Amino acid sequence: MMATVRRILMTSGKVYLVGAGLGRLGNLSLAAYDCLQKADIIFYDRLINQNLLQVAPSSCLLVNVGKKPGNHSHSQEEITQQLIQASQEYQVIVRLKSGDPYLFGRGGEEAMALSEAGVDFAVIPGITSAIAGLAYAGIPATYRDKSSSLHIYTGQSRAGRTDLDYQAIAKSQGTRVFLMAVKALGDIVKGLIGAGLDEKTPMAAIEWAGRAQERYLVSDLGHMLDDCQAAQIKAPALFVLGEVVIDQQKLDFFSQAPLFGHQIAVSVQTPLTDCLALEDLGADLIFYPDPAAESSRQELAKTALKQADIMISQELLNPWQENLAAETLHFHGSVDDFIHHFSKQ
Template sequence: MTGKVYLIGAGPGDPELLTLKAHRLLIMADVVLYDRLVGKEIIDLIPENAEKLYVGKAKSLHSLPQDQINSLLAEKAKQGHMVVRLKGGDPFIFGRGGEELEELIEENVPFEVVPGVTAAAGCAAYAGIPLTHRDYAQSVRFLTGHLKDGTTDLPWEELVHPAQTLVIYMGLTGLKEISQSLIRFGMEPSMPVAIVEKGTTKEQRVFTSTMKDIYDVATKNEVKSPSLLIIGEVVTLQSKLEWYGKY
């Protein structure tokens, strides 16, 4: 009998951001394939008798290529297992969940998607940065700083807008190019920027600066991945909202 695959968003790190459904399914799993960005406290929730398979990816270092992960999900489900694919953040926001589901459909394997708190929402909230605000930003745009071909070639002209918040995932490696390109296409060098490192976890660090100086700030403070880049006037609210949020 064929089992089933549950594609679950684990959120950005804090285990209390797991949905009730995600938690229920995780503690029932036979097999769990988990990513590098899944927090240790969440991994600790996996049942002791479940098969745990690490399939994480770092820059230029994949423990398992994506096509093999896709095949493994189908294989484990066809063996009759309840398979949980645990992904950091939300599976459908830069999580490659769609690619995995395409393989399952081809293999006639049943599946279900359980959304998770994406890093943009979780990290911004924990850092005290509202992604939208009636006075500062009427839209928000999520982008990845690491494209499929390894470049950081984004639609720069579309991104320079005064009433828009930009949230860039995986933007640390290309941070210098990102800041220089946005300024070259018209963004004010004084535009507020925040970097949230290891957001929602106990190791979270938040650095705010300007578009012109953010690369130097990140270098000086030895910021590491995973880090999220938030660009826009809403960042000016960070110090006030974060401070009051601690009470």
């Protein structure tokens, strides 16, 4: 029987719909990390932290199927067809999505298409920004005596306009989170006030949640639109409405971390424990590949390293790496050495 199972596994590929959460390495589940490490081909979205792709084997094919609002380089039908086709050519196919595949990520549609085509698939959940994004900004999704429920809405619809029941949202007593709603913010504010929701209801905006670029502002429903325009809040951003916003400053741990705001470049060969130690101190990681890596990996590194402000390496940089890190502060030593040195600053 085991021989039969092994033969089936060798003759048909399996598609994994993987949630990458906020994009931090430490937010990946063990199953998601394992999938990336054994992937033969990865189809990834626009908002994915592309540094995670460096975790995949050097032989892994990387396919960008990202869709910008109003400019879909790949239609949803084309993407699902690519997944089906890949299952006939590769063993481990990863469809990498930000957040969770089944929460406004069209993962359900892709899974249905795979099921109807007879393709073996599995879903690996990710931590949605509607929970993790709030946490990194110091906002709990629920809080006793303040909010006993969580409601998540999308600011997008098939017709390109908001399609929300503002009366129902206004009457709900819990935490209300709006994803993909930057363009729809004006409609949302107007709709909720029109439905009778108090303009003084606490509200917060979080941009690039959980990343080095994270910004947030705390306001109220009546002032949120003007405040966001003044602060030039842009996508990707989310909005949270409710009493849980009030104590945000007391619970904000992330922006207080010593390496918050720093983007640190490390070798993709850096031990996982060292990577997590840097993230625990608030840093964003940027992986640079081996010089022998294929051109697609090098291009990813070139783009990412332009944003790095510190590069850590134990080995002397070769000319290729020196060129990539020309405008980056270089620390020669181990991650432990760097943390020890940094702690003395």
